[in-house]
Amino acid sequence: MSDIVFDGVVKRYDDVVALDDIDLTIETGQCHCLLGSNGSGKSTLLNLLLGLTRPTEGTIHRGDGTIGCSFQTPTFYPDLTVEENLDVFASMCPPPSPNWRAELVNILTLDQVAHRVAGDLSGGWQKKLDLALAFLKRPTFTVLDEPLDDLDDVTKRRFRAFLSQYPDDDHGLLIATHHIEDFEASLDHLTVLDHGHILYDGPTEDGPAARERYLELVAD
Amino acid sequence: MTARSLFSKELRWLRHNAVGVFFVLLILPSLYAASTVAFQQAIPRDTPIAIVAEDDSVTDDELEAIKGVSAFFSRPHVYDSPANAQRALHREEVYAIFTVPHGLSDEDADLTIQMTVEREMVPYEQPSLVIRNILARQVSDAFPADISVQRATVGEERSLSEFLISVGTILLTVVYAFAYLPRVVTNERNVFRRIRVESSLSRLLGVKFAVFTPLMLLPVVVFQGIANYLQLRLDMLAPGAVVATLLTFVSLTAVGLGVMFLVRFRTAGRMINVTLLFGTFTFSNLIYPAGFFSPLRRTIAHLSPVHYAMVIQRGISLKSKPATLYADRFGILIAFTVASLAFLALSVVYYQWRA
Helix, strand or coil, X not given: CCXXXXXXXXXXXXXXXXXXXXXEEECCCCEEEEEECCCCCHHHHHHHHCCCCXXXXXXXXXXXXXXXXECCCCCCCCCCEHHHHHHHHHHHCCCCCHHHXXXXXXXXXXXXXXXXXXXXXXXXXXXXXXXXXXXXXXXXXXXXXXXCCCCCHHHHHHHHHHHHHCCECCEEEEEEECXXXXXXXXXXXXXXEECCEEEEEEECCCCXXXXXXXXXXXXX | CHHHHHHHHHHHHHHHCHHHHHHHHHHHHHHHHHXXXXXXXXXXXXXXXXXXXXXXXXXXXXXXXXXXXXXXXXXXXXXXXXHHHHHHHHCCCCCCEEEECCCCCCCCCEEEEEEEEECCCHHHHHHHHHHHHHHHHHHHHHCCCEEEEEEEEECCCCCHHHHHHHHHHHHHHHXXXXXXXXXXXXXXHHHHHHHHHHCCHHHHHHHXXXXXXXXXXXXXHHHHHHHHHCCCCCCCCCHHHHHHHHHHHHHHHHHHHHHHHHCCCCHHHHHHHHHHHHHHHHHCCCCCCECECCHHHHHHHHHCHHHHHHHHHHHHHCCCCCHHHHHHHHHHHHHHHHHHHHHHHHHHHHHHHCC
């Protein structure tokens, strides 16, 4: 079983409850969107899922699948070139095939900056490298935190198309964002967080209804 | 108006960085001022020296009498045999040996106390001449016999340049450990989250040590190359000397990185490491023998693993002594290295726990 399951998860930082009694399942074959305003607990939930922090109470079952991640602040070796970064992380967690890496580089047009030092790139290029690293091993689950930030419109379109194709029987997506409209076309499952609580967790309706539902929930 | 706005910004910056500013502008000067108590005099009055009987006829009272006289300008220890005193000399437990003859109380005796020093301890050469003169005056005042003091040397003559190249290896190692490698790792801290997902921080640090520890051989090779070019007699690449240098590097780097993880790579970590760097330079007596400047500095130096690393490195590369002579000192270095790595491991655990 490769589903990720949060079971009664609580996360406290001193007196602040960041997440309270969270039960949540993330499945393959779905584009699962995590929505919430600032301070809702999205980042804490992602950190727990990635094993970067531990729950105060409850358990997280990560199954036997692999997990890839893209962070809101791009994360890579700043002193290495784009190609060297891809090489380093590909050797850590090999891509399923050389074609897969080439496809990622092509979608994100990273070949244009392959030999440039990553730390010297603009924010948009750094985001593209971060996204490429997230998908490099073609993980079972890919966790993306505001993946479209800083991307130009053309890349956004290409990348959204790529995302819509990614979920299948063996792969799933978890996207944390404020901008639900960016993913409405490919969205399968919606979880709305507010002040550490789940306001809604279930399948999404088609079209703009998802956004409206989200706004209603948060407004309430 | 612009200047006023910028002034306001600086005040806000001060408020947000109060801890760092407090450390730099208050703690550092306080540490410097307080550490000056460790410098009590500019002549060596507390260097450890060995007192040993010339032969079996020398009485314990005579040894104690010389010990009492020597205590005015050194820290004397009585050794039971010349061989043990020589061993202590080569291990820098003492920096001179006073060999005492029998008959100090005999008015008709014409005696010579032999003062033996190592020729390789170049900074001690001039002070040892002063000490010989002081000892000669003290014993002629204290005893009825006619006593002269003869200064003898053991070992090979070495230049100050040879001595300083030997010291330079440990000095640079301290700089790399407290300044360079923590800086390298700090530059990469933004990738830690991805590393923690794809691998682990302990693996990352293990690889850092695996790469940078052998790289520390490069400055050693450079020192040896320059020594060869200048026809200086040094064996920096002797296995024992290299092991002492590398153990020093690993242990101090672990401390430097541990500090950075503990303070979550804030500026305070760099300031603490700079303080440790200068503290190590100052209090490990890398150049001058332990006992120069004050008894306090001797005590601190004898608590510093870097002091022992220097003694080992100098003993092997400069004095051509066998590594086995320093077996227990290697033990201290290894224990310190293990403790430093444990400190680093705990710091990383704390860093991840606080994430």
